[in-house]
Amino acid sequence: MAHLLLVEDDSTFSKLLTNFLGKHGHQVKACTSIREARETLGKGSSDGPFEVLMLDYRLPDGNSVDFLKTLRSEGNRTPAFIMTSFHDVRTAVTAMQIGAFDYITKPVNPEELLMVLREALNKGEVTSVKTAPKAKSNAQSGKQSLDYIEGKSKVAKQLFEYVRLVAPTDMSVIIQGESGTGKEHVAKSIHRLSKRADGPFVAIDCGSLSKDLAASELFGHKKGAFTGALQDKIGQFEAADGGTLFLDEIGNLSYDVQIKLLRALQERIIVPIGSTQQVKVDVRLIAATNEDLIANAATGDFREDLYHRLNEFKIEVPALRKRGEDLPIFVQHFVDKANEELERNVRELSKEVMDVFQKYDWPGNLRELNNVIKRLVLLSKEEVATLSALPSEMITAMEDQQKPAPGSDLKALQETHEKEMIEKVLQEVRYNKSKAAKLLNIDRKTLYYKIEKYHIE
Numbered sequence: 001m002a003h004l005l006l007v008e009d010d011s012t013f014s015k016l017l018t019n020f021l022g023k024h025g026h027q028v029k030a031c032t033s034i035r036e037a038r039e040t041l042g043k044g045s046s047d048g049p050f051e052v053l054m055l056d057y058r059l060p061d062g063n064s065v066d067f068l069k070t071l072r073s074e075g076n077r078t079p080a081f082i083m084t085s086f087h088d089v090r091t092a093v094t095a096m097q098i099g100a101f102d103y104i105t106k107p108v109n110p111e112e113l114l115m116v117l118r119e120a121l122n123k124g125e126v127t128s129v130k131t132a133p134k135a136k137s138n139a140q141s142g143k144q145s146l147d148y149i150e151g152k153s154k155v156a157k158q159l160f161e162y163v164r165l166v167a168p169t170d171m172s173v174i175i176q177g178e179s180g181t182g183k184e185h186v187a188k189s190i191h192r193l194s195k196r197a198d199g200p201f202v203a204i205d206c207g208s209l210s211k212d213l214a215a216s217e218l219f220g221h222k223k224g225a226f227t228g229a230l231q232d233k234i235g236q237f238e239a240a241d242g243g244t245l246f247l248d249e250i251g252n253l254s255y256d257v258q259i260k261l262l263r264a265l266q267e268r269i270i271v272p273i274g275s276t277q278q279v280k281v282d283v284r285l286i287a288a289t290n291e292d293l294i295a296n297a298a299t300g301d302f303r304e305d306l307y308h309r310l311n312e313f314k315i316e317v318p319a320l321r322k323r324g325e326d327l328p329i330f331v332q333h334f335v336d337k338a339n340e341e342l343e344r345n346v347r348e349l350s351k352e353v354m355d356v357f358q359k360y361d362w363p364g365n366l367r368e369l370n371n372v373i374k375r376l377v378l379l380s381k382e383e384v385a386t387l388s389a390l391p392s393e394m395i396t397a398m399e400d401q402q403k404p405a406p407g408s409d410l411k412a413l414q415e416t417h418e419k420e421m422i423e424k425v426l427q428e429v430r431y432n433k434s435k436a437a438k439l440l441n442i443d444r445k446t447l448y449y450k451i452e453k454y455h456i457e
C-alpha cells in the first residue's frame with residue numbers, strides 16, 4: 001500500500017481516481033488546489049509523508065509545473081507525475097526536466113496509471129545525483145552499452161564522430177540539445193570511451209537542485225556549516241574524483257555557485273562549505289543545456305568566463321524530428337525494451353502508426369518516443385500495435401500540424417490575390433483580353449493560361 005497525494009480540481013474525476021486507487025490498496029489524500037496541497041504537505045500536517053504526488057496540470061490557483069518547481073527548490077524530492085491533456089504535452093516535457101517523474105495524458109487509462117505509479121514507487125525519492133556503475137575494465141568500457149543506439153543518419157554519424165574524437169582528451173564539453181534528445185547518454189558515452197572509464201561517472205541534475213543546497217551538493221560541507229548540516233558531507237566533485245562529473249541543465253546554477261565552479265575548474269581545488277581546507281580534485285567536466293548559454297551570458301544570467309572554460313568542445317545533439325532514418329531504429333529498440341519490462345509480445349508497430357510517428361514533430365524527443373511506445377506496448381493485445389492504442393489526440397495534433405496555419409501558405413495567398421486581380425481587370429475592360437493583358441502587364445498567352453488555371457469564366 002502506498003500513501004499518495006492527489007491534486008485535482010475536477011471533483012468527479014478525483015473521486016473516481018481515489019476509489020480506483022483505493023481498490024488497488026493505496027491510500028489517497030485528495031486536494032483541489034495548490035494552496036490546499038501546500039498546507040497538506042506543510043510541516044505539522046498529519047496526512048504525510050507521501051510516497052508519490054499526482055498532480056493535475058491546470059489547477060484553479062496555478063499550474064502544477066510551477067508548483068513542482070517551487071517544491072523542488074525547497075528540497076522536496078517526492079516522486080511526482082503530472083496528469084495533462086495531450087495538448088499540454090510540451091509542458092509535461094518541461095515538467096520532467098524539473099524533476100517530475102513522468103506525465104500521463106488525460107483521459108487517464110487505468111492500466112497506464114498503475115504502470116506509472118508502480119514505476120514512481122520503485123524509483124523512490126527523486127535524487128539530483130545519479131551515479132552510473134563503474135566500468136569494470138578498459139576493454140569492456142570501450143564497448144557501447146547494449147542500451148545504446150547510435151543510428152545511421154548523417155547527423156547521428158557526425159555526432160558519434162565528435163564523441164569518439166573528444167572522448168580520449170581531457171577537454172571540458174558542452175552538450176547542447178532539446179529536452180530528451182539523449183544528452184546524458186552522450187555524456188556517458190564520452191566517459192566510457194575516455195581514459196577515465198574506470199573512474200566514477202557522477203551525474204547531477206542542476207534543474208532539481210535547490211538554490212541553497214547546490215553549493216553543498218557540489219562541493220560538500222562541514223558539520224555545522226549551516227542549519228541542517230548535521231555532519232560532514234562529501235560533495236559530488238570529490239565523489240567524481242578520477243572520473244567525470246556531468247552537470248545537466250547547467251544554466252540553472254546560481255551566480256554564486258557558478259563562481260565556485262569556475263574556480264574548481266581553473267585551480268582543480270574545491271573548498272567545502274564551512275571549511276578552510278582546500279581539497280585537490282581531478283575531475284573532467286561535461287555540462288548539458290537546452291538553453292542558449294551565450295544568450296544567457298549576454299543577459300548576465302550565465303558567467304561568460306565559465307561558458308568559455310566549459311566550451312572547450314561543443315556537441316549538438318539533434319532533435320528526433322531531424323534524425324530521419326534513425327526513427328525506425330529507435331522505435332524497434334524501445335519496443336524491445338518495453339516488451340521486456342512489461343512482459344508483452346508486441347512484434348512491431350503497424351504502418352499507420354509509423355506514418356503518424358514519421359509526421360509527428362516529437363517535442364519531447366527520444367524520451368517522448370520511449371513513453372509513447374511504452375504505452376502502446378502496454379495497451380496492445382496483438383503482436384502488431386495499431387492506431388487504436390495511440391492517444392486519439394496525438395493523431396489530431398499531428399493532423400493539425402500538417403495543415404498550414406491560416407494565412408501562412410504564401411503560394412496559396414499569392415494565387416488567390418492574382419485570381420482576384422485578373423477577375424477585377426477583366427470586368428473593368430468588359431472581358432477584352434488584349435486590354436486586360438496590357439493593364440496587367442503580361443502577354444496574352446500568359447493571361448489565357450491564368451484564366452484556365454484559375455477557372456475564370
Ligand SMILES: Nc1ncnc2c1ncn2[C@@H]1O[C@H](COP(=O)(O)OP(=O)(O)OP(=O)(O)O)[C@@H](O)[C@H]1O
Nearest residue numbers: 097147148149178179180181182183184185366367
Ligand atoms: N542513443 C540512445 N539509445 C537508446 N536510448 C536513448 C539514447 N539516447 C537517449 N535515450 C533514451 O532517451 C531518454 C532521454 O535521454 P536522456 O535523459 O539522455 O536525454 P537528455 O537530453 O539528457 O534529457 P534532459 O534534457 O531532460 O536532461 C532516456 O530514456 C534514454 O534512455
